[in-house]
Amino acid sequence: MSLKEEILKIAKEAKFASQKLANLSSATKDRALLRMAESIKINKEKIKEENSKDIALAKEKGLSKALIDRLTLNDKRIAGMWHTLEEIARMQDPIGKIESIQKRPNGLQIGKVVVPLGVIGIIYEARPNVTVDAGGLCLKAGNATILRGGSEAIHSNIILADLLREAVDKALLPQGCIQLIRTTDREAVMEMLKLDEYIDVIIPRGGESLIRTVTENSTIPVIKHYKGICHTYVDEEADLEMAERICFNAKVQRPGVCNAMETLLVDEEIAAKFLPQMIKRFQEAGVEIRGDKKTSQIVGGIKRASEEDWGTEYLDLILSIKVVEGIDEAINHINSYGSGHSDAIITNNYSRVKKFLQEVDSAAVYANASTRFTDGGEFGLGAEIGISTQKLHARGPMGANELTSTKFIIFGDGQIRC
Amino acid sequence: MSLKEEILKIAKEAKFASQKLANLSSATKDRALLRMAESIKINKEKIKEENSKDIALAKEKGLSKALIDRLTLNDKRIAGMWHTLEEIARMQDPIGKIESIQKRPNGLQIGKVVVPLGVIGIIYEARPNVTVDAGGLCLKAGNATILRGGSEAIHSNIILADLLREAVDKALLPQGCIQLIRTTDREAVMEMLKLDEYIDVIIPRGGESLIRTVTENSTIPVIKHYKGICHTYVDEEADLEMAERICFNAKVQRPGVCNAMETLLVDEEIAAKFLPQMIKRFQEAGVEIRGDKKTSQIVGGIKRASEEDWGTEYLDLILSIKVVEGIDEAINHINSYGSGHSDAIITNNYSRVKKFLQEVDSAAVYANASTRFTDGGEFGLGAEIGISTQKLHARGPMGANELTSTKFIIFGDGQIRC
Numbered sequence: 001m002s003l004k005e006e007i008l009k010i011a012k013e014a015k016f017a018s019q020k021l022a023n024l025s026s027a028t029k030d031r032a033l034l035r036m037a038e039s040i041k042i043n044k045e046k047i048k049e050e051n052s053k054d055i056a057l058a059k060e061k062g063l064s065k066a067l068i069d070r071l072t073l074n075d076k077r078i079a080g081m082w083h084t085l086e087e088i089a090r091m092q093d094p095i096g097k098i099e100s101i102q103k104r105p106n107g108l109q110i111g112k113v114v115v116p117l118g119v120i121g122i123i124y125e126a127r128p129n130v131t132v133d134a135g136g137l138c139l140k141a142g143n144a145t146i147l148r149g150g151s152e153a154i155h156s157n158i159i160l161a162d163l164l165r166e167a168v169d170k171a172l173l174p175q176g177c178i179q180l181i182r183t184t185d186r187e188a189v190m191e192m193l194k195l196d197e198y199i200d201v202i203i204p205r206g207g208e209s210l211i212r213t214v215t216e217n218s219t220i221p222v223i224k225h226y227k228g229i230c231h232t233y234v235d236e237e238a239d240l241e242m243a244e245r246i247c248f249n250a251k252v253q254r255p256g257v258c259n260a261m262e263t264l265l266v267d268e269e270i271a272a273k274f275l276p277q278m279i280k281r282f283q284e285a286g287v288e289i290r291g292d293k294k295t296s297q298i299v300g301g302i303k304r305a306s307e308e309d310w311g312t313e314y315l316d317l318i319l320s321i322k323v324v325e326g327i328d329e330a331i332n333h334i335n336s337y338g339s340g341h342s343d344a345i346i347t348n349n350y351s352r353v354k355k356f357l358q359e360v361d362s363a364a365v366y367a368n369a370s371t372r373f374t375d376g377g378e379f380g381l382g383a384e385i386g387i388s389t390q391k392l393h394a395r396g397p398m399g400a401n402e403l404t405s406t407k408f409i410i411f412g413d414g415q416i417r418c
Numbered sequence: 419m420s421l422k423e424e425i426l427k428i429a430k431e432a433k434f435a436s437q438k439l440a441n442l443s444s445a446t447k448d449r450a451l452l453r454m455a456e457s458i459k460i461n462k463e464k465i466k467e468e469n470s471k472d473i474a475l476a477k478e479k480g481l482s483k484a485l486i487d488r489l490t491l492n493d494k495r496i497a498g499m500w501h502t503l504e505e506i507a508r509m510q511d512p513i514g515k516i517e518s519i520q521k522r523p524n525g526l527q528i529g530k531v532v533v534p535l536g537v538i539g540i541i542y543e544a545r546p547n548v549t550v551d552a553g554g555l556c557l558k559a560g561n562a563t564i565l566r567g568g569s570e571a572i573h574s575n576i577i578l579a580d581l582l583r584e585a586v587d588k589a590l591l592p593q594g595c596i597q598l599i600r601t602t603d604r605e606a607v608m609e610m611l612k613l614d615e616y617i618d619v620i621i622p623r624g625g626e627s628l629i630r631t632v633t634e635n636s637t638i639p640v641i642k643h644y645k646g647i648c649h650t651y652v653d654e655e656a657d658l659e660m661a662e663r664i665c666f667n668a669k670v671q672r673p674g675v676c677n678a679m680e681t682l683l684v685d686e687e688i689a690a691k692f693l694p695q696m697i698k699r700f701q702e703a704g705v706e707i708r709g710d711k712k713t714s715q716i717v718g719g720i721k722r723a724s725e726e727d728w729g730t731e732y733l734d735l736i737l738s739i740k741v742v743e744g745i746d747e748a749i750n751h752i753n754s755y756g757s758g759h760s761d762a763i764i765t766n767n768y769s770r771v772k773k774f775l776q777e778v779d780s781a782a783v784y785a786n787a788s789t790r791f792t793d794g795g796e797f798g799l800g801a802e803i804g805i806s807t808q809k810l811h812a813r814g815p816m817g818a819n820e821l822t823s824t825k826f827i828i829f830g831d832g833q834i835r836c
Contacts, residue, residue: 019753023777102798108787110797117809118779196633200809215614215637221810222639242832249834335437357827359441361536369526369830378835379528379826380520391535391618391823392639393811405809408797409775412787414660416667417796 003183007191010146010179011198014119017176018144022116024173026093032171033136037085039167040132040160044078050159051128058152066256070126071153081132081160084383088136091382094401095142101411109411114404116142118200121192122385123148123214125206128156134203135164135178137385141403144177146199148192150206151184158182193218200405205386223393225386227313228258228341230371233330233356235347236269242368243346244278249370250344252285256315258387259342259374263310264321265330271323272298279321287317294323310337327352331359338362340389342371363389363396421601425609428564428597429616432537435594436562440534442591444511450589451554455503457585458550458578462496468577469546476570484674488544489571499550499578502801506554509800512819513560519829527829532822534560536618539610540803541566541632543624546574552621553582553596555803559821562595564617566610568624569602576600611636618823623804641811643804645731646676646759648789651748651774653765654687660786661764662696667788668762670703674733676805677760677792681728682739683748689741690716697739705735712741728755745770749777756780758807760789781807781814 001009021029040047051073058068094114101111120143124130131147138145149157161180168177181188193202196219203223204214215222232250234243250261266274271294279289279299289295290305309320310333324330327345334343344366345356353367364374374397376384381399388394394402419427439447458465469491476486512532519529538561540552549565556563567575579598586595599606611620614637621641622632633640650668652661668679684692689712697707697717707713708723727738728751742748745763752761762784763774771785782792792815794802799817806812812820 019779022779104796104798108791108796115779115809219633221808223810239832245832245834253835361437361440361533362825364826364828366828367830369828369833370835372835373526373828373833374826378522378526380522390639392641395823396826405813407780408782408792408814410782410784410787410791412785414657414663415787415791416663417671417788417790 003185003187004191006183007181007188008195010181011119011192011195013174013176014144014146014179015198017174018116018118018142020174021139021142021144021177022095022118024142026095028171028173029093029139029142030089032168032173033085033089033139035167035171036132036136036164037082037089039163040078040082040085043159043163044075047073047078047156047159047163050155053155054153063152067126067152071128071156073128073156077129081129084133085136087382088140088400091140091400093140094404106415107413108415111409112406113409115407117403117405119144119146119198120403121146121148121199121202121220123189123202123204123206123210125150125210126152128153128160130205131157131160131180132164133383134385135161137383137400138403139168139177140400143403144179146179146181146192148181148189154182154184189214190217193220196220203386223388223398224390226341226389227339228260228387228389229262229311229313229337229339230259230341231263231265231334231338231343232261232371233265233324233327233334233343233345234267234270234274235327235345235349235352236267237349237352238270238346239348240270240274243274244281246344246346246368246370247278248281248285250372251282251287251319252317253370253372255317258313259371260315261371262312262314262320263337264319265324265333266321267327267330268294268323268325271295275299275321282319285317287319289319289321291321292323295321298323313339327355331356335359335361341387342366342374344369344371363387421603421605422609424601425599425606426613428599429537429610429613431594432562432564432597433616435592436534436536436560438592439557439560439562439595440513440536442560444513446589446591447511447557447560448507450586450591451503451507451557453585453589454550454554454582455500455507457581458496458500458503461577461581462493465491465496465574465577465581468573471573472571481570485544485570489546489574491546491574495547499547502551503554505800506558506818509558509818511558512822524833525831526833529827530824531827533825535821535823537562537564537616538821539564539566539617539620539638541607541620541622541624541628543568543628544570546571546578548623549575549578549598550582551801552803553579555801555818556821557586557595558818561821564597564599564610566599566607572600572602607632608635611638614638621804641806641816642808644759644807645757646678646805646807647680647729647731647755647757648677648759649681649683649752649756649761650679650789651683651742651745651752651761651763652685652688652692653745653763653767653770654685655767655770656688656764657766658688658692661692662699664762664764664786664788665696666699666703668790669700669705669737670735671788671790673735676731677789678733679789680730680732680738681755682737683742683751684739685748686712686741686743689713693717693739700737703735705737707737707739709739710741713739716741731757745773749774753777753779759805760784760792762787762789781805
């Protein structure tokens, strides 16, 4: 079988399975999810064994420490996987919900019911937990999943997908519910992206170049999960102690993730009062500061930020700082250089909170809290399949509810159109 | 200025305008809509004059009667345009709505607010009323629009867009709110489809080849409006008089539109009773019948349907008929050959209605009514920008509510993540 035929076969099986899945009861889906959790739990050692092959290869290839860390499955992370599956099983089923049925003047009763999307293709990089999270969330919402993970995690992904499929099979669901593309050939992705007859949505998770490649080559609708260039704006009426606490958290607590702060904007009215102590605290935590001219005038000996810095997602202990004339400049800066992910204002001024929340065009806009909260779990969605930074279909953290579509159902008693 | 620069300039202006539009009050937007209606109303003669140039050229080129009909603007159709704008002005503004704000255990209050999509590109064919409907609906939902109509309607589209822009200008909104691409060069579309930095969504309206071209070349998310291969299934427990009335309406009342019936499926239990009279009535109305083997056995002298017929959108007085073994065969046929647009069951059997509505995977699924009702106006959405046959973002008739996105707003009092 050629690669093309193989991918087509996978897509057809997924389509077939999705038609079955769409009509299953919540109880049946939840039982399958619990079986999946159980299967991960009792095969912990096997998973670690396969994972160690990936890690050995990664070390051989000299991959970065950060990447090897993301790749590594230890007891805690494996427990995280089955806990997630159990949590997904406990969540409410989004499918079948009808918000209201309206009656039209001619007597037709028209309602909109929540249905699965159908077949979802997930293309992701090194994290093997995506295999489990995505497979579980998609199943909850009645979708079939085609998974295509990064080549670095291929052994881990194969064992995880096999365990999930075994569980799905025991729960008497068609095996096409969850499929993994086992070849690491890049052409497989290209073939997949053309199968719009069978696949309803593609969700890429990973770096910018992956997402760009997928967007440019897909004839299937794509939900993008771009980078996070997150800002915190400290207004002149901020509680400066709170501002310091929030900014420190947003930058330092976990710098390598998309909801960490990359740029700090400070109102010039309070910059001289706020920045020296704030920068000192950052520097003590090992954060490299890159400031604009005004920042350098207030605190000596710091690196100057270039134009490029304002558009950079460091994902590291680096922070750019700009002193602004007020909220308008702050909002303009965010809407120009930001990535539409998460941005915060720290202030006690009511009208500036209102203005910031209204005018900043991002998936999550905060008043007086750390941007680090942008996350499906923190937002109460259970697990998340990613954070959408596009405006179509879903924006921000995506849970099972976002993996659905709707259809109109119409109840008549003989109506015809005049 | 090169074509590329020209399209880029339009896109940038739209982006700029969309930022203003997102923050306008409903009253301001509605005033602009009423000015647009007024402007169409008082310039009726000018519009007809420009339209006559398009018609003359169309006749010269020997375009089809149906196309010339779609192109033609008479008094009634022009009145339809400003009536639509007035109706859009009267509708509730979807923007700014917050369904609920939930409180998280850490005290964060998280809500989801409805916001505009941003910049919407509409690519359409001969109907000049789309210029007005799309411009009006997009404005209502706070979006900037880039319109690209078919070359056959270029004179009509230019005068209509000019009138809309004049009105928008008088209402003190930025002119970038509504822009028309004035060149008929096909390259303009290709340039537009790559500007994902400025344009948020592309909505193509037209034939299959237009939609295919747009989908294959766009790096911007596309909402597809594919063909309608609509079915009516007459079950053994149908009220046959009602079935005849509905089927006749679904096929004959306006055969050239996407929600007209193309295939009639009849349960074999009642086929011999139902079909002779039904086919006679169709034939008297000039409908060409293409039947399967069983249909021919019941009614002599009709053309045999080929495999191709089941997947064909005739948009004409042609109907394919298939006698099926029961509801399962009917649903399978619809899900295999249909286009996911609109399909109906006629029956008095409760469990088969439930099964049909559940299992048919289409945007609109009917019990005991004509598929001809799938329409924004009939569904109570005011005007419509089209009927989505994809599952992402919006499915079925799309009104102003479907031209929106959401963002999360989060109210904290100093929360940081642990």
